[in-house]
Amino acid sequence: xxxxxxxxxxxxxxxxxxxxxxxxxxxxxxxxxxxxxxxxxxxxxxxxxxxxxxxxxxxxxxxxxxxxxxxxxxxxxxxxxxxxxxxxxxxxxxxxxxxxxxxxxxxxxxxxxxxxxxxxxxxxxxxxxxxxxxxxxxxxxxxxxxxxxxxxxxxxxxxxxxxxxxxxxxxxxxxxxxxxxxxxxxxxxxxxxxxxxxxxxxxxxxxxxxxxxxxxxxxxxxxxxxxxxxxxxxxxxxxxxxxxxxxxxxxxxxxxxxxxxxxxxxxxxxxxxxxxxxxxxxxxxxxxxxxxxxx
Numbered sequence: 001x002x003x004x005x006x007x008x009x010x011x012x013x014x015x016x017x018x019x020x021x022x023x024x025x026x027x028x029x030x031x032x033x034x035x036x037x038x039x040x041x042x043x044x045x046x047x048x049x050x051x052x053x054x055x056x057x058x059x060x061x062x063x064x065x066x067x068x069x070x071x072x073x074x075x076x077x078x079x080x081x082x083x084x085x086x087x088x089x090x091x092x093x094x095x096x097x098x099x100x101x102x103x104x105x106x107x108x109x110x111x112x113x114x115x116x117x118x119x120x121x122x123x124x125x126x127x128x129x130x131x132x133x134x135x136x137x138x139x140x141x142x143x144x145x146x147x148x149x150x151x152x153x154x155x156x157x158x159x160x161x162x163x164x165x166x167x168x169x170x171x172x173x174x175x176x177x178x179x180x181x182x183x184x185x186x187x188x189x190x191x192x193x194x195x196x197x198x199x200x201x202x203x204x205x206x207x208x209x210x211x212x213x214x215x216x217x218x219x220x221x222x223x224x225x226x227x228x229x230x231x232x233x234x235x236x237x238x239x240x241x242x243x244x245x246x247x248x249x250x251x252x253x254x255x256x257x258x259x260x261x262x263x264x265x266x267x268x269x270x271x272x273x274x275x276x277x278x279x280x281x282x283x284x285x286x287x288x289x290x291x292x293x294x295x
Contacts, residue, residue: 011275017063084221087252092110117195118194125169152169209245218237226257
């Protein structure tokens with residue numbers, strides 16, 4: 001069975017989407033519509049901006065979403081997903097691609113999410129770090145030992161076996177990284193991110209985004225959407241909405257999402273959007289399945 005997966009923030013690059021814009025009339029129409037909806041020319045930044053411009057959360061998130069969704073829609077007849085999933089921000093791309101959200105509503109929610117997260121990062125500065133080479137349970141144990149009131153660190157992204165991203169206050173992250181290295185982590189790498197995504201520090205952003213999600217119309221998707229918060233398939237629009245609201249302060253359970261998709265019959269994964277991060281993760285979760293970009 002064919003699964004389509006959509007990446008999150010971090011996979012962006014200058015020039016992304018330009019080929020599609022130049023060579024596909026549907027892509028051009030959707031990119032132009034996006035400039036109109038956002039109220040600024042995101043296409044200029046995507047196609048010819050600087051890395052610095054593209055790194056701003058309020059640009060990065062809509063840019064990755066647009067590249068992912070438009071590249072999937074431009075596949076035409078070849079885009080026949082039997083299941084979809086997206087990593088963090090990518091969940092919004094997956095919901096549009098599966099028909100649960102319209103293109104316009106998806107983009108508006110992504111822009112609202114990015115702005116809410118930017119504000120939360122400024123109000124509660126935090127960061128994230130990738131922990132390589134330790135079992136998940138060990139990472140969770142050290143995070144809970146280190147966390148204190150007002151100085152927290154949590155397991156945020158379960159990317160693949162032996163790779164877990166932690167998130168929280170700067171000080172708690174630094175202490176946790178030291179302790180995790182002592183416990184045998186091969187690496188504890190601070191990430192270049194604007195804040196403590198997928199942690200309780202995102203609560204103000206969650207509240208703000210919740211209001212936007214609640215007033216948006218969701219439909220039943222064309223196929224199951226495997227969601228981040230529980231790694232399980234969902235097709236009920238009410239459940240999808242609730243899981244999307246919970247997502248900003250919850251962990252991204254990518255490993256269990258991919259395992260559940262494989263258990264449900266997925267044998268072929270197509271990553272839609274910039275980069276190859278998800279293909280790498282899927283390969284480390286299960287070597288027997290095929291994972292590739294759009295041909």
